[in-house]
Amino acid sequence: MSLPAEFGLIARHFAPLAGEGALGLGDDAALLDPPPGRTLVLAADAMVAGVHFLPDDPPDSIARKLLRVNLSDLAAMGAVPLAYLVTTAFPRGVAQDWVACFAAGLAADQAEFGVALLGGDTVATDGPASFSLTILGHVAPGTALRRVGARVGDDAWVSGSIGDGALGLLALTGRLPADAELADRYRLPRPRLGLGQALVGLARAAMDVSDGLVQDFGHLARAAGCGVEIRAEDVPLSAPAGAALAADPALRSRILTGGDDYELAFAADPADADRIRAAGLAAGVQVTRIGRFVAGEGVRVLDAAGESVQLSGSGWSHF
């Protein structure tokens, strides 16, 4: 009796990724002895071709983005990555090479981030390629970073640079000149795991910037029952994003609301600014103070003169 083709796909491409408790992906479920005395941190994100990635993105970068957007959720909680499960819906007739390249992307990032595949499922779809990944990490009990906790007067901080992913998508779809660095930032998020772990006990609230800087700081402010002011001139930009903005100031809205940043947005006591800078240095990630939490509600974006900036759009929406 020959086995159906999906067993071949799993055995050939995914079984080599399996961690110890995955039982070679040959059982109905995986076994995991959680790290004693730690709280598990769990998140699941889905990605659909044409929505979260471009259908002609390299398959390895699609897989790595899938893993990294989930790792970014762990980073936002200050968690240490542990393992993951993935379900893949490949278009019927998908090429073995495509799946091999997808799996190679997972393998590369497993090594880079110290996680192992625990299990999952491989199915066929008549629609666009669709993937879902559940990530597991862990923190010391009671220490996870949360979205709630900012206070009026806290500084608003952000890691890395903002807008690269959104501009990268424009560059990849011909709406901006081609730019390898921006394209790479769209395809390969940098989950700020080291920084997130260093912010445990230091940041008062944190989240990752996935739906746009303005919208996501809005979440932190709403959770705190206050408002937040962002100084547009202080928002950190990469060299290519800065050049694109200089050439077309209308890109400001896209940078501040476009999403796909996967940086950390967080609140901290101004007295801790030096400790935050030291945490950024230790983690090898730029951290920038871009505003503060204020009485009131909502997000105000201010220009260099302190006047409110009107933005077009307020962040990514699916429906």
Add this chain to the structure above:
Amino acid sequence: MSLPAEFGLIARHFAPLAGEGALGLGDDAALLDPPPGRTLVLAADAMVAGVHFLPDDPPDSIARKLLRVNLSDLAAMGAVPLAYLVTTAFPRGVAQDWVACFAAGLAADQAEFGVALLGGDTVATDGPASFSLTILGHVAPGTALRRVGARVGDDAWVSGSIGDGALGLLALTGRLPADAELADRYRLPRPRLGLGQALVGLARAAMDVSDGLVQDFGHLARAAGCGVEIRAEDVPLSAPAGAALAADPALRSRILTGGDDYELAFAADPADADRIRAAGLAAGVQVTRIGRFVAGEGVRVLDAAGESVQLSGSGWSHF
């Protein structure tokens, strides 16, 4: 600033399902303190409209099937259910009522099976509705039922009745007369959690029957490095499946290879037959001895005269 529509979907339909560690679905990840001294059991299954369910199946039954096929994986390992994460890719413009009914199905089964929603993601797709669910359960360390472990001479057992799901799909698609009981078995698997837990320390190997009885007993035999003989006349049938088979003996292959059974297939020492029957009684599930593991390899299906039965098809395949 208004929030995007998917936040409304999540707040309205999914937040009420959230368990304690889900943090109201408002953070980047969920927190879970695993049961001390227990091994976690994890599985993830995906379902795509038109592949794993019919596009016009009731949304609540689609959600319940999604949860139950994963619970069935826990049953196969003898695990106690704990919590789940779910990602949903709804077609753009999905009706609120559809999502409400889907969530109501999850709510009903959360109550029935004692699990809570920990987290997930809601996205839009231009393709068929697609769902992925990761289930977490737990077992005492070292006690999980595995696919490996059957021995030559062991009895081959199966729970419940076989073929109802596959015949239910035929009935729902007009290839068999309409039948409410068979349709219900296609739409609503019965994860055999109580039986699975009762088989811990009793069954030598186990799995759930999802891809077809013959294929799945083939997995148990292969894992054991032996073969298995199935007595076709002893395979338990429901009343409507028995009537359908009497009317059309060619349905035998569909019953034995069609899949979607979500019963438990397991191996046990013949000396434990009475204990297995007692476990079935205690769990309220019929258990039937349908064959035995033998030297050699592969699956032989035997008729009443002990002759090999030729089947058309050997189980579900995606690609």
